[in-house]
Structure formats: structure tokens, C-alpha cells
Amino acid sequence: MDYITLGKNVRKYRLIFGFSQEELAGKCDCSNSHIGQIENARGIPSLDMVVRIANSLSVTVDQLLKESYSNPEVVYLRELAERIEKYPVARRIQACEALMAYLDSLEKFSQ
Structure with missing residues (x-):
């Protein structure tokens, strides 16, 4: 397991949700x-702590x-699918069309 990446992701999500280290620690009982x-x-968390x-x-x-x-x-694909599934059908179609257009442009300029 890459503990540097784990730590960066814990920090990233903690900041996204606006928690201080103290607040997250309180929620995790540590x-x-x-x-x-x-x-x-600098510390290796237990599996239980990662889940908490x-x-x-x-x-x-x-x-x-x-x-x-x-x-x-x-x-990433699972995250995208979960986000898109929350939208009404019309918005799902818009999201898929926008993604397809973006992928088309990536393919066009990568050649």
C-alpha cells in the first residue's frame, strides 16, 4: 500500500469536507x-482506521x-457512473454527450 498517497487523499477529502484534523480525529475516535x-x-493506519x-x-x-x-x-469510472446516475435522464444525456465531445477532442489532438 502506498501510504504517501493514502495520506494525501485523507488530507484532500478532509479539506474538501471542511474538517480540521481534530474534527476528523473526533469522528474516527483517535x-x-x-x-x-x-x-x-509517518504512521501506518490499521485497516479498521482506514475504514473509519x-x-x-x-x-x-x-x-x-x-x-x-x-x-x-x-x-474513477465507478465514481463517474455513480454521479451520473443521480441526475434526471435529460441531464444524464447531457453529461454523456459532453464527455463524448471531450473524448473526441482528446482523440483528435492526440494524433
Whole structure:
């Protein structure tokens, strides 16, 4: 497991949700210094702690570890699908069309 990436992702999601280290530590029932050690890859969290952090941040363990996977794109694709599925049908179609147009431009300019 890449503990540097895990720590960066914990910090990223913590900041996205507006939590201080102390607030996240309170939600995870640990010390804020432990959260700091995890974020700075100076401490190795237990699997239980990784799950508690993910639950406290309303993310999946996959989201915290995706860069460590040999196929991280699977996590990204799942995240995209989950987000798109929340939209009404008309907005889903718009999102898919926008993504297709973006992919077309990537393919056009990568040749």
C-alpha cells in the first residue's frame, strides 16, 4: 500500500469536507496527531482506521487508495457512473454527450 498517497487523499477529502484534523480525529475516535501522522505518511493506519476515516469522510476506501491499485481507472469510472446516475435522464444525456465531445477532442489532438 502506498501510504504517501493514502495520506494525501485523507488530507484532500478532509479539506474538501471542511474538517480540521481534530474534527476528523473526533469522528474516527483517535487523536489528531494520529490523523497528522497518517496524512504525512509517518504512521501506518490499521485497516479498521482506514475504514473509519473513509466512513467519516463519506468516501469509499477505494477513493482513499485508488492510486495504489494496478487499475485505478476502475474506481474513477465507478465514481463517474455513480454521479451520473443521480441526475434526471435529460441531464444524464447531457453529461454523456459532453464527455463524448471531450473524448473526441482528446482523440483528435492526440494524433
